[in-house]
Amino acid sequence: MTTDRHAALAPLNQVIARHGLRARRRLGQHFLLDMNLTRRIVRAAGELSQVQIVEIGPGPGGLTRALLESPAAKIIAIERDRRCLLALEELGAAYPGRLEIIAQDALKVDPAGLCAPPRKIIANLPYNIATALLLGWSTAPNAFAGLTLMFQKEVAARLVAAPGGKAYGRLSVLIQWLYEPVILFDIPPQAFTPPPKVTSTLVGLTPRLQPAFAAHRAALERVTAAAFGQRRKMLRRSLKTLLPAAALEEAGISPQARAETLDVAQFCALARTYSALATTPADA
Numbered sequence: 028m029t030t031d032r033h034a035a036l037a038p039l040n041q042v043i044a045r046h047g048l049r050a051r052r053r054l055g056q057h058f059l060l061d062m063n064l065t066r067r068i069v070r071a072a073g074e075l076s077q078v079q080i081v082e083i084g085p086g087p088g089g090l091t092r093a094l095l096e097s098p099a100a101k102i103i104a105i106e107r108d109r110r111c112l113l114a115l116e117e118l119g120a121a122y123p124g125r126l127e128i129i130a131q132d133a134l135k136v137d138p139a140g141l142c143a144p145p146r147k148i149i150a151n152l153p154y155n156i157a158t159a160l161l162l163g164w165s166t167a168p169n170a171f172a173g174l175t176l177m178f179q180k181e182v183a184a185r186l187v188a189a190p191g192g193k194a195y196g197r198l199s200v201l202i203q204w205l206y207e208p209v210i211l212f213d214i215p216p217q218a219f220t221p222p223p224k225v226t227s228t229l230v231g232l233t234p235r236l237q238p239a240f241a242a243h244r245a246a247l248e249r250v251t252a253a254a255f256g257q258r259r260k261m262l263r264r265s266l267k268t269l270l271p272a273a274a275l276e277e278a279g280i281s282p283q284a285r286a287e288t289l290d291v292a293q294f295c296a297l298a299r300t301y302s303a304l305a306t307t308p309a310d311a
Contacts, residue, residue, distance in 0.1 A: 057219040065093035079142040083150040139170035168234040183228035240295035254286035
């Protein structure tokens with residue numbers, strides 16, 4: 028769509044050198060400079076025509092360039108590192124009206140408030156805040172048509188993990204309750220500048236129209252936190268301050284079961300039981 032404009036831009040390594048954009052570990056920065064790879068990420072995000080895209084942590088703009096080449100209606104880039112702003116402004120000048128730069132900390136911004144639907148988030152997330160960002164956005168999952176996000180491979184495995192494995196935990200339950208997550212592809216460390224010590228994985232998350240099973244979020248969070256906080260213990264021990272053994276049995280869950288053996292539906296049943304007990308008068 029805009030390859031002529033891309034060809035007129037300076038190579039990313041020159042942009043990085045000119046603006047002194049050495050990646051900072053404390054910001055979780057690992058830049059993607061390979062345009063073949065960033066274009067593959069954009070393709071993996073699905074149909075983008077007329078969609079407004081929010082990108083988190085664009086850095087010098089490697090993924091941003093690929094997004095600007097796409098048919099997306101607009102790209103909104105949230106970047107807290109002010110060293111990167113001039114490089115991003117150069118991209119904005121090359122694509123008039125297509126790029127908006129928000130110079131803020133993504134943890135303090137509601138991305139849904141930045142643009143009208145349909146919206147998607149596509150981002151090579153800073154590793155040190157990736158999980159916190161995802162959990163924050165999941166309070167309103169239907170605000171976005173989809174999320175295409177980069178995580179450390181071990182975090183990505185937790186998002187899609189099934190019951191019974193070491194990767195399965197609280198994050199697995201909460202995310203699968205709200206989204207349909209799928210692993211798209213892995214990216215080796217050498218694809219980044221500087222190379223991280225771990226493999227990265229691109230994950231696609233499609234919001235469910237409704238949560239997979241009925242439950243109050245606060246109750247589900249509390250039950251999963253208690254259960255996985257002592258995951259080696261039987262539920263009658265790990266949940267004893269929340270649910271008596273009889274309540275577990277009433278919910279159809281064995282008190283001798285361990286957290287990692289329960290699926291999302293069973294955790295939602297426990298959350299509903301906990302909610303019911305919490306709202307029942309003590310003398311009822």
